[in-house]
Amino acid sequence: MRRLVASPGTLDVRGSDFARLAHKITDAGLLDRRPVYYATRLSIAAVAYLGGWALFAWLGDSWLQLLVAVGMAVVFAQLGFVAHDLGHRQVFRTRRPGDIAGxxxxxxxxxxxxxxxTSKHNRHHANPNHEDHDPDVSPAVIVWSEDQAARSQGIPRFLAKHQAFWFFPLLTLEAWHLHIASFKALFKxxxxxxxxxxxxxxxxxxxxxxxxxxxxxxxKALLxxxxxxxxxxxxxxxxxxxNHKGMPVLTKEDKLDFLRKQVLTSRNVRGGWFTDVALGQLNYQIEHHLxxxxxxxxxxxxxxxxxxYCAEIGVSYLQTGLVESYGQALRHLHQVGAPLR
Structure with missing residues (x-):
């Protein structure tokens, strides 16, 4: 992975780059709240959630419930996107209603x-793709850099050899991981x-x-x-x-200003309205991180x-299609495990 160390002598100058971009964004009114949009989105999500469970109760003992399971997985994820926006204070002007809704x-x-x-995600935003500070690239079952692979032991080391092939099967356990982590955090x-x-x-x-x-x-219930x-x-x-997998992984040696730290570790995904809805508009990951x-x-x-603006100041801005974004992420995971193979 290429290094992203900035010259310390340039950091003071580069630090003003984000301020100039922020002025452009503010002048365009893009930080203004969108109450009608979120009222509509929350209403649709609530109707889908309650309607899904009502359909479940009405169908009763039927194999068609597996289709309800598929639909409710989509509804749960969409509610997760709303909770994400609430965590970033995008919806309400004050903290209390956002906390209650979240x-x-x-x-x-x-x-x-x-x-x-929310706490974990905010730490990710502060230091995206940083080995020491981003909890989303902390080595666990998956390792994200060759250094992490070299230090891995047990099951992570075994999986790391071919982790690109394990990645999607392991995602079937991601919801359970989040549920368990949610309970564990409350006892700290x-x-x-x-x-x-x-x-x-x-x-x-x-x-x-x-x-x-x-x-x-x-x-049937278990299924x-x-x-x-x-x-x-x-x-x-x-x-x-x-959003970030397959992008440069930072270490303590990397000294980047805020704009470059956010842009160079993030990837946008091209697409129309369907992609925006399906990905909770997180396909604009660069803009979201800034x-x-x-x-x-x-x-x-x-x-x-x-x-x-990134083109003007010479900062690489990566945007790909959805399939290619997965390809880049999986190739990175496979490369990370190469020394162990």
Whole structure:
């Protein structure tokens, strides 16, 4: 992976690059709130969520419930995107309504600890793709650099040899990983709102498993849970993987200003309205990382401004198709495991 070390003597000058871009974005009104958009989006998500469970109850003991499982995996992921926007303060002007909505959607609605995930995600935004500071590239089952591969042991070391082939199968477990991590985080001394979050999480799973195993016989209920949670994890993983995986992984040797740190480690995915909806508009990852509190529907409008500005100041701006973004990510994972093969 190419190095991204900036000359210390240039950092003071480059530090003003983001300020000039921020003026352009602000003047275009792209940081203004979009209340009608989010009211509509939240209403559609709520109707889909409640309607999906109503359909589940109405169908009863039927193999058609597997189609409901597929649909609810999509609905859960879309609610996750809304919770993401709430975490970045894109929706409300003040913190309290955003926190309440995030807890209801995240903990109660889809069983993900909103407080834990928001804290983790903010650390990612502060240092994207940084080996030492970004929790999203911390070595666990998957390793993200050759240094991490060399230090790996046990199952991660075994998987790292051919981890590109394991990547999508492992995503079937991603939702369970997030559920478990949400509970574990609440038992740490640093946990905030422990009582509220734990109550909402427990309530979610009591109602979820209670409904599924009451309506369906044990075998079908178990299959419903496997399909629903597996596809939920795959959908989330397939949304976030194109954003940074396969982009340069930074270390303490890399000294970059804010703009370059965000742009050079992020990748945009081209597409029309369907891609925007399917990926929660996170396909404009560069713009999102530069302006995380920008309302999601404004990211498309900001994209040409940011791309043109990066060209002016000589900063590489990467944008690919969706399939190619996965190809770049998987090739990187395969390259990382090469020394172990």
């Amino acid at each position: 807890l209801v959607i995240g903990n109660f609605g889809i069983g993900l600890g909103w407080g834990w995930w 001394p640093s946990a905030k709102r422990r009582g509220q979050e734990l109550t909402l999480l427990v309530t979610h799973f009591v109602l979820y498993f209670g409904l599924v195993f009451t309506v369906l016989p044990f075998g 419903f849970v496997v399909v629903h949670q597996g596809l939920f994890g795959i959908y989330l993983g397939c949304t976030f993987a194109p 302006f995380p509190n920008m309302p999601a529907p404004n990211l498309r409008k900001a994209q040409p401004i940011v791309q043109e």
